[in-house]
Amino acid sequence: MNKNKLFLLLSFFGIVTSINAQTKYWVRLNNKNGGNPYTLSNPSAFLTPAAIQRRTTYNVPYHITDLPVTPSYVSQISAVPSVTVLYVSKWLNGVVVSITNTASAMPIINSFTFVASTGVVNKYKLDMPVIEQPVFMPEQEMRANPTTTFNYGGSYWQNKQLNVDCIHSQGFRGQGMVIAVLDAGFLNANINPVFDSLFNRGGVLGTRDFVSGGTNVYDDDAHGEMVLSCMAAIKPGVIMGSAPRANYWLLRTEDAPTEKLIEEYNWIRGAEFADSVGAQVLTTSLGYTQFDNPAQNHTFADLDGKTAPMSIAANLAARKGLLVLNAAGNGNGSSWPKVGIPADADSICTVGAIDSLSNVTGFSSIGPTADGRIKPDLVARGGNSWVSAANSSAACFQANGTSFATPILAGAMTCFWQAHPYLNSFKVLDTLKKTASNFAIPNNSRGWGTPNMCAVPITTVFKNHTLNSSVFNFTVSPNPFNSIVQINLTPIYYTSINIQIYNTLGAIIKTINPPASMLNYEYDFSDITSGVYFIKISTSQGTIIKKVIRQ
Known part of the structure; x- marks a missing residue:
């Protein structure tokens, strides 16, 4: 098994069933007609009030990709003998099915007039919708000097490198902001004392397991728990995350023991869900290049932001108003030194790793993308990051990976956005690039550099x-x-x-x-x-x- 995920210590999204070893097929649909009961004029039927508010605030128009897949199409496919509908994707307008008898089922599915194509789960291309920029909403100019300090313990310097302590001291610690974390599991996060404040105040808005079904995400992999601690942990003198007062959705989309292309579709379901419940920030420390089945491996040519399904979905999430961050990867120096999927997406913030001296770490994956764009976009502490152990001891330790640089930056950018709500997600990223240490000469190892959360956002605003x-x-x-x-x-x-x-x-x-x-x-x-x-x-x-x- 060849793994290149970013684990490193080195819709109405469909019908959830147990995903086993049966052959999975992607069924792409022609349209969303066929008596679809959902319309763009009634978004409350498929988006929560929080999601609608985000669209309204930032002038993001509703798009046909927002409409759920036509229910009658799904039911007709589901009725085919030996076919099980695993889930649907409204953004890509298709369904993933498991088929036990391909010879008998596929001719029936292909006979449906609403079916555009079928095939083993694979890569997929899509033209991106164009959305309008939000109305300019100036609100404030400068920030006062810090007056309040917090005891960050071992996490002090990873916050200080981004000037997070400054924006925290001004009262912006993520209050009222919603972050969706897509990962492989959040082992023991519900019993870890570093998250007592988070759970006691109801800061976990909900959980979903898009791999096995259900809502229990606390008995799987530990990776997501460590990621979460970079943002949400509070234990004075030990650790404080970069967005300790934000609210969180914890979404499991990765099956840690395996690498299969189906996991990219799990991530898409998670991203669609995050959009529907009104998350403002979506952060992921996962990425894909090579799989258990070599025929499914990505190639460098796929890194154009519009070939891999996960990259397509990441761009769509950003175009729907979410601030999307993804780890660059830990492959530099390996046979795949480039960023992975969906770090190649053009509308997201791809995050590289630096050490305590602000040097780029040797493992941090590099650009450019296949179409010549600079990646990563920004960098944060990923060398010896301070994270929480996945147990009930509140113990913390140092760990390496862009997996941890990403949530540290995601929490920081969340606080920055809280402080400057007149910016939309694109302008948040653009503004912070202009404050970053390498903005004058961005390159394919550091990107635009380390951003400053207390910088004045005048250049963009x-x-x-x-x-x-x-x-x-x-x-x-x-x-x-x-x-x-x-x-x-x-x-x-x-x-x-x-x-x-x-x-x-x-x-x-x-x-x-x-x-x-x-x-x-x-x-x-x-x-x-x-x-x-x-x-x-x-x-x-x-x-x-x-x-x-x-x-």
Whole structure:
């Protein structure tokens, strides 16, 4: 068995039945007609109020992929002798079936006019829907300096590297946010003291087992428990996760002892479910390249974000308003050094691993994708990450893997999104890329680098928007600059002018109050260090903020 999953210590989603060794087939359907009782004009019939609220808030239109598969199609397929419908996928509009007598069943299934194609569970291509961007909703500018501290224990530095302690101290610890965790099981999470706060406050909104059926996810693999601890654990002086006050859905989609392509379809069901219940963030520390059946193995050519079913679904989840994160993989230095599936998806945040010194770890999988895109997107601590053991002792230890870098970053980004709710999921990622340590020269090992959760999201949020002004503007040149910078204001009448320079933490490092009649300024900023800054000019005609770079 050749495994390349990201376990490393080194719909209305269908009908759940026990998935055994019978042959699995993918039945792709032509349409969603045939008397389908669901319509896009009545989303409450197939989405929860929380999911509808997310779509409304971020102006995400309903799409035909949101409609459940036509029930009559499913029932007709299910009625075929020797056929068992395992589950359906509304996003890909098809069903996965188990067939004991292929010779007799397949001709019947293929005779249905609503069936587009059938075949052994395999890779699948789909054109992506295009959705509109949300209405611009500016809400806030800067953040105050931290005033409250927490005892993170051994997890301090993995949070500090992302400036999570800063955003926590400002009161943003994930309250009211919903994270769906898709993994192989959450062994003993329900009895581990590091999660007492999570369970006591009702922070686990629900569980689902998409492998075996049912809702018990606490007696399977330990991997998901360790992943969860990176975000949700609270034990002062021992460990604190990056989103300790968020709410969670715990979804088992991976059968740890095996590697079969069917697991990608399990993940799709989990992602569809997460969307339907209104999750805002979806994080996964799983990935696939090679399988128990070599005929099902992915190839590098598949890494285009639109070939593997799991990558297609990951992109669809992002386009439906979820912030999707996936581990890059731990294959660097192996026969498959590249990111896996669905880390190749173009609309998600693929996460690589760094160590305590912010060096990229030797195992962290690299890009580019088959179509030449940079991956990973961002990096977080995956070398000697501090995680909880899957038992009742509250013991913690260090573990390696992009499996742990991903939830650390997922929790951090959740808190950032909580602090900046006017951003949609795409803009959250884009904003944090612009704050990241490698943003000027992204590459295929570090991506855009380590993001800063307390950075000012001006570059994306405002995009040089004016506040209360239709005529006032200013230019900065050169930009980037070495020391001398020229600031020129629009030549109109002002009664007051105030110039402030902010660093990425939101701290004011310089204030200038020039005469209101002086419209052109030359300043020497040689006393500030290299990096990203924001110039905020407030005048009687309005306020504008722009990003500058000191080389």
